[in-house]
Amino acid sequence: MATDDFSPHRRRMLDVAYRILGTWSDAEDVVQEAWLRWSTVDRDQVGNVEGFLVTVTSRLAIDRLRRLRARRESYPGPWLPELISTEPVAEERVELAESVELALLVVLETLSPLERAAFVLHEAFGLSHAEVGEVIGRSEAATRQLARRARDHVREGRPRYRADRAHRRRLTERFLAACFGGELGALIELFAADVRLVGDGGGRAKAPLRVIEGADRVGRFFAAISNSQGAQRYLESIGLAGPAEFDASVEEVNGAPAIVMRVGERIILVVAIEPAGERIGTVFLVANPQKLASLSRSGAGRASGSA
Template structure:
């Protein structure tokens, strides 16, 4: 058995970013992804590595299986979650996902859709669409035949395609829409705001019972608009509850999961994030994250 732990550590670290990227896409939470990668280390360091022909594939298999198991248990725990559950947003994308072909697979709105897949469908989708693994190898990861794996992949792709925008805006257009969205909210411009929203727009809030957010999905342009225009006052009440004044919060646009988003910063920490899902130049979905437990992987931008 190979026992050189320094060599094992070097190989593991060389693949850590890829492993974190796999785990994050399967789980939707950066903290759980990091835990899963750490759980993979003793399995790797204690393995007979002399028989491992492809360390990357071996490690991806370990992490994927751990992530699938954790996702299954997480799904049952989320049944008692207060309000709607949203993925955990990140500022720094895993595995070099600033590359266009990877950035699309870590976009926040896609992670929301992936929550509607079964754990196996999600793992197959991630390994195939994000990492281009052959179906036979994915089948070995999940313990299914190649034919069954292809069927899972097809079902997952169809499901995702049905729920993703038909006409996705490019990055520059998203930035412009996000800027107009923030300006309308700050100015109390209901007409300007509803002009940006699709008629059947939805707002999904995640406060986790620890921050103020809608407990149910808001549906319809007018209802979503009214809620958003009330946000500045809600911010002030929140700040007062923690001993801060309204002048101590700043709202700005930065990138969250690789796309423009609005974040609220107070006391040198991110307290909320709003990500827009744009379809054909209109905002179809508004995702409002306020659970403080999910803010730790959002970086406070330099105010300069």
């Protein structure tokens, strides 16, 4: 049956599609479309099933990304990737999990669709340049150029300080405690002087429409939304009326610790940090309910799936 050949490769196809697209919902759609194509081919003529499916998935993802670019350019405020759960991350998947870290996916948004696919397939999945060229329909020489340009952009755009997982988790936990403590001074102390807050509400929830810069301004923002009035305004912005109890925990999201906030079983906010030495250099705040729904589907801290 077609399903018997397809199912063992579905996870890898989702891995590839998500890294090319940055959206879990679109990755699911691409894999579904790949299934429809697989169900109609003469499977006896396919020598390498995984190679065939990864190629189809990659090409579909590239085409979809081209269509999505215009929509993202008119997005209300900063655009951040859809989130996925990477908790727990099995040891053999740690390296793969690093390829979905928010800071990296944000940089990948600056690449062309072909550059992004070349980077993902070569750097994250270990395909040779010749193999990548076959997937994206380019010569090996052209693929090398695409991959080199992509690596240069990523090197320039990624944070220079690469924190280990334990340090990042400790800093995230301190940030969570400072938010609940409501002490502006304690919050500011955690931030680098040039800290940046990038928020994504998608026009559906309260979030900054522009990047906020500077320790004092970012600290005041989090102090304001952490108090009872700020929390209530946020709940109203996402359609939750009346008092509600928040549940906040540090969980593995996109390959790194992040603060996940819930009301009941509903995830309402995710805050992830990027360290800069001993302090926080960047804060990513995702409030768009659509992007939080993808985190729920992938099992944010409540299931055994991994990226």
